[in-house]
Amino acid sequence: MSVAIENFVKAIYNNDKHDIKDTKPGNIAKKLGISNAAATDMAKKLAAKDLLNYEKYQALQLTEKGTKMALNVVRKHRLWEAFLFKMFDMSLHDIHREAELLEHQTSDLLAKKISEYLGHPKFDPHGDPIPNANGEITTEDTSxxxxxxxxxxxxxxxxxxxxxxxxxxxxxxxxxxxxxxxxxxxxxxxxxxxxxxxxxxxxxxxxxxxxxxxxxxx
Amino acid sequence: MSVAIENFVKAIYNNDKHDIKDTKPGNIAKKLGISNAAATDMAKKLAAKDLLNYEKYQALQLTEKGTKMALNVVRKHRLWEAFLFKMFDMSLHDIHREAELLEHQTSDLLAKKISEYLGHPKFDPHGDPIPNANGEITTEDTSxxxxxxxxxxxxxxxxxxxxxxxxxxxxxxxxxxxxxxxxxxxxxxxxxxxxxxxxxxxxxxxxxxxxxxxxxxx
DNA sequence: AATTATTTTTAAGTAAGCTTAAATATTTTA
DNA sequence: TAAAATATTTAAGCTTACTTAAAAATAATT
Known part of the structure; x- marks a missing residue:
């Protein structure tokens, strides 16, 4: 699956989880810096791949498969954040930017190695929970x-x-x-x-x- | 510059340096797993960007700009190899595969951080020399x-x-x-x-x- | 509730990075 | 050195991931 697809699915996941905003194409488009038309297009394409449910004019909903993909990318992102934060003296923003790129080019094996090295951390340096290798977030959020x-x-x-x-x-x-x-x-x-x-x-x-x-x- | 371009330039650099083989499109195509036609196409495109010299039926030659780009990618590749080798228990081949992907998504800043962390190593775990941030290889090869x-x-x-x-x-x-x-x-x-x-x-x-x-x- | 504003969708088009097939050069070898 | 083999190039076409512009639907406002 391409970087564009991973980012699309991740954007829906993040929007869905954190923001009050809905997940209609326009909102996702804004997050990704692409046109609304491109987002609608992509939504249809991903629906055909069973990554999300698409109905005209409705909010996009990730399927189980789509959620799993999003969590896998989010896991890698947050592991990189935690790892780079520990290893190097870099600003949180710089670390975020690196993680944004590296997350798409990281094998499950390397993610596992990083997680092991860090002692399977539950949170990244922003306090965001790190999903485990099965895409499960085991910490409940009381904040x-x-x-x-x-x-x-x-x-x-x-x-x-x-x-x-x-x-x-x-x-x-x-x-x-x-x-x-x-x-x-x-x-x-x-x-x-x-x-x-x-x-x-x-x-x-x-x-x-x-x-x-x-x-x-x- | 895209991943495809970085890999193309890197392939010419490596072929030129290490192999006896020439750097005509066909050889590069074979290395990259693309068709000869695609390699010819790309060669023309990169000539227009002043990354290499292209003359019909002749071997491709990197310009100074192209060589610099290749060395920058090679540097990141070898730094990742050295870093992953030090940090994680992974086979050389696995490390190579990860580096092959990460090299294209690594900022100059992160490369610098990795190099610093490792004490500016001169060689990667295969013994390949690591170019410095200016694209210079300061070690002579007597082997x-x-x-x-x-x-x-x-x-x-x-x-x-x-x-x-x-x-x-x-x-x-x-x-x-x-x-x-x-x-x-x-x-x-x-x-x-x-x-x-x-x-x-x-x-x-x-x-x-x-x-x-x-x-x-x- | 009707009008206006905003979103979403459709349609048409573009660039990158490939493909295959055919034409043209170059190289090899007999 | 001429024929055969191999490489390179050209041409046409495909997919992905976008774009802009216009049409259609939804949402907001008065």
Missing amino acids: ISLSEAIEGKTYTISRLMSDDKEFFDFCAQNQIKYRNTLTVSKQFISNKMTQISIGSNTIVLNEDFTKIIYVDEN | ISLSEAIEGKTYTISRLMSDDKEFFDFCAQNQIKYRNTLTVSKQFISNKMTQISIGSNTIVLNEDFTKIIYVDEN
Whole structure:
């Protein structure tokens, strides 16, 4: 299966899992940087391969086969992230970019070797769970987005759900990092902003960021 | 530049360097597993990009630009070989196969990181020299092929120039390994075979193998 | 509910990287 | 050196993964 197909299936998987947004061709197209027409085309092609269910004007749904493929790619991506993070001094964003390419050129054997070397990690450096070789995610996700966190409570960052350089640069400058602790000092409900204290800093984050920072209550 | 182009340029470079064979489209086509017609087509296309010189019915010659590209790919390939060899318990052939894919999806930054991690190695696990980031090979090659070695002398294996699984399996079973020592007990000139003793074994090799095993006199 | 805006789909077309078949050169060998 | 064998090139065609433009359907807004 081609890189284009792997990316398409992965985009549906990620959109489906993480975003509130639906999985109609247009949304997938936007994620992949291709035209809507190309996405519709691809959807039909993948339906013929039993990777997803396609009905005109409806959201795309991965079949079991499609989900398995997506999880295999996601596994390789997250293993590479964990591995490169451990081995080399590179920014999370750079690591993400490398993983984005390497994930498609990694045999199951090499993925297994990397996983073994790392002691079969359950999470990558963003806090994203790493599926096992059978495509199963065995860790349950109890975390909530920072936008839903409660004033006065203290949380541990469990996930940074993004692939945007700006965001990661911001995180790096503000101690926002997987497994760091923060306290929600104020939720500005009407403005959809959240004030947190982390380390010695106090930061006000808007919704763009609080929706992709996931936390677990301490 | 695409994977197809990188592989094409690399094939010319390797053919030119290692083999006695010429670099006409047919030979490159055979190496890449594509038709002669496709190779001719590609040659014209790459000539237009100033990666090689193409004249009808003549051997293909890489330009400086083409050579630089080839060396960049070769560098990444050999760095991956060295890295995977160090990190994981995998056969040389498996490592080669992974490197063959990863080489095209590796940024210059990651290559640099891998090289640094390994202490800027000069050779990969086959004994092939690793070009530096500027595409320079700073080590001179004093080795000769086993087919040219002299009876009675003792040598150190400096290079195993192949990507064939059968060959590597044979090597693994017979202690034929980069940096191992062997003695040439007999050269059967007319049969083009060579008898060596390596470890406690005595082996007779035919020309197919003695031409790709490179050695340095002790 | 009707109109407007947005999405999705269809249709036609493009570039890359191949293929096979036939024509043309070159090389080998008898 | 002429014939036979082999290689290279040209030509036509295919698939994948896109594109833009227009038509059709859905969703949003007043």
